[in-house]
Amino acid sequence: FIHPVSLDNLEIIENGLMGVDAHGRIAFVERGVIGDLKIREVLSKWKVVVNGEEKVRFLTMGQFLLPGFIDTHTHAAQYPNAGTGRDLPLLEWLKKYTFPLESSFSLLSYAQKIYPIVVDQLLLSGTTTAVYFATIHLESSKYLAQVAYERGQRAFVGKVSMDCNAPNCLIEVVEESIKETESFVQYVLGLDPNENNDYDGEYERRGTRLVTPVLTPRFAVSCTSKMLEALGKLAKKYDDIPIQSHLSENQEEVAFVKELFPHIENYTKVYDDHELLNDRSIMAHGIYLSESERALIKERNAGISHCPNSNFTILSGVCNVRQLLDDGIKVGLGTDISGGSAKSILNAVRNAGVASRVISMSSSNNDNEMRQQPLSLPELLYLATMGGARLLNLENVIGNFQVGKEFDALLVDTVTPVDPAPFKVFEGIDDSDVLRMFEKFMFLGDERNLRAVYVKGRMVSGVEFIRNNKSST
Numbered sequence: 001f002i003h004p005v006s007l008d009n010l011e012i013i014e015n016g017l018m019g020v021d022a023h024g025r026i027a028f029v030e031r032g033v034i035g036d037l038k039i040r041e042v043l044s045k046w047k048v049v050v051n052g053e054e055k056v057r058f059l060t061m062g063q064f065l066l067p068g069f070i071d072t073h074t075h076a077a078q079y080p081n082a083g084t085g086r087d088l089p090l091l092e093w094l095k096k097y098t099f100p101l102e103s104s105f106s107l108l109s110y111a112q113k114i115y116p117i118v119v120d121q122l123l124l125s126g127t128t129t130a131v132y133f134a135t136i137h138l139e140s141s142k143y144l145a146q147v148a149y150e151r152g153q154r155a156f157v158g159k160v161s162m163d164c165n166a167p168n169c170l171i172e173v174v175e176e177s178i179k180e181t182e183s184f185v186q187y188v189l190g191l192d193p194n195e196n197n198d199y200d201g202e203y204e205r206r207g208t209r210l211v212t213p214v215l216t217p218r219f220a221v222s223c224t225s226k227m228l229e230a231l232g233k234l235a236k237k238y239d240d241i242p243i244q245s246h247l248s249e250n251q252e253e254v255a256f257v258k259e260l261f262p263h264i265e266n267y268t269k270v271y272d273d274h275e276l277l278n279d280r281s282i283m284a285h286g287i288y289l290s291e292s293e294r295a296l297i298k299e300r301n302a303g304i305s306h307c308p309n310s311n312f313t314i315l316s317g318v319c320n321v322r323q324l325l326d327d328g329i330k331v332g333l334g335t336d337i338s339g340g341s342a343k344s345i346l347n348a349v350r351n352a353g354v355a356s357r358v359i360s361m362s363s364s365n366n367d368n369e370m371r372q373q374p375l376s377l378p379e380l381l382y383l384a385t386m387g388g389a390r391l392l393n394l395e396n397v398i399g400n401f402q403v404g405k406e407f408d409a410l411l412v413d414t415v416t417p418v419d420p421a422p423f424k425v426f427e428g429i430d431d432s433d434v435l436r437m438f439e440k441f442m443f444l445g446d447e448r449n450l451r452a453v454y455v456k457g458r459m460v461s462g463v464e465f466i467r468n469n470k471s472s473t
């Protein structure tokens with residue numbers, strides 16, 4: 001088992017035995033379980049009953065478990081555009097490619113065609129938790145939450161709010177928008193009515209919820225002060241549901257926000273002044289934040305979703321994640337489809353690595369010691385799992401294999417030849433060299449290496465899951 005214990009420390013548990021209870025919680029992790037006798041002893045100590053059904057699974061050489069990946073920012077509705085429209089920066093890109101696509105979701109039938117594909121594809125790529133923007137459309141947004149719930153993905157879903165600087169078909173009237181948002185929130189909360197039967201703690205109650213509604217002002221450019229204020233009020237009324245938006249992604253955007261809110265000091269304060277910046281806020285990008293903005297984010301305990309593929313693809317800039325981390329700001333990774341071209345967090349890991357290298361190389365010309373260190377492998381794994389969990393205030397629920405957390409996990413297989421060609425990349429490494437195997441997976445592996453994807457202890461995707469469920473799909 002490979003998992004992060006802190007930002008710069010990953011733990012490799014060899015010869016481990018992990019128990020998952022009927023609620024999908026990790027009941028025990030035993031180390032150094034070698035030999036049949038010891039295995040039997042541990043199983044009986046924990047009263048694991050094996051009666052006919054296969055309840056014990058042994059990993060073979062070249063296989064290991066990772067915590068599930070957490071995508072803290074993506075736009076489900078933009079999935080059809082992923083990989084295209086790479087020629088324009090944010091504001092022009094929204095106008096030319098993104099708004100026209102999003103307007104298609106006024107038809108529920110279009111959502112019914114696209115959203116199941118999105119959820120299935122993200123699960124297949126190892127995204128056990130996804131934080132989604134849908135669109136302004138109530139029925140389509142409800143449908144996205146329903147699909148995530150049915151497919152067994154842990155999901156945060158937001159019906160987008162926007163009332164200016166967009167085509168007419170995507171502009172809402174504040175009062176109606178708020179009514180619809182509230183009805184969306186009620187609907188999503190109701191999807192999981194038995195959510196906390198077995199729990200009494202506050203965070204545990206939230207953690208066991210599979211789908212969570214998110215308040216989603218698109219960004220300060222497309223929301224008037226009236227809209228932001230109304231959403232801030234809603235955030236007070238529903239004081240345990242998260243808030244998501246975009247923040248300081250692109251220089252023209254930052255300048256436009258200054259123009260739209262001339263008496264507010266900076267972009268971050270626009271959200272803060274409307275009571276939308278707090279410990280439940282998930283802000284995408286955060287590239288051009290001033291020192292005082294970072295200090296405010298830290299003070300409010302809000303966090304940043306780092307979306308490096310998107311930042312490169314639509315030419316937004318390079319986010320200095322090391323600086324955010326040094327400031328003590330919560331950071332997770334996001335794919336930001338379709339600003340980002342790729343659906344998988346493995347891709348986000350690689351682009352986060354590249355972004356940090358670009359910053360490192362330009363941080364000092366000649367003095368190696370002055371260079372900012374690029375993100376290390378343990379740090380990248382942390383951002384993809386625990387960092388996301390912290391950003392979502394689920395650090396006591398998911399993110400690693402601590403006993404008591406829920407079992408959201410990936411069974412990685414670097415050996416079994418599902419499709420022989422890609423697995424050649426693992427040849428030449430001794431199966432027992434787990435750390436190198438893991439590194440290769442993070443930088444060269446793909447979804448063909450994901451044998452099983454588990455959420456809350458249930459297998460919900462992966463090569464093996466697809467194979468077993470072929471007849472039904």
Ligand code: GUN
Nearest residue numbers: 098218219246310336339
């Ligand atoms: N800012 C406002 N809307 C969007 C969007 O859809 N994608 C990205 N990347 N940034 C945004």
Ligand code: FE
Nearest residue numbers: 246284336339
């Ligand atoms: Fe985005």
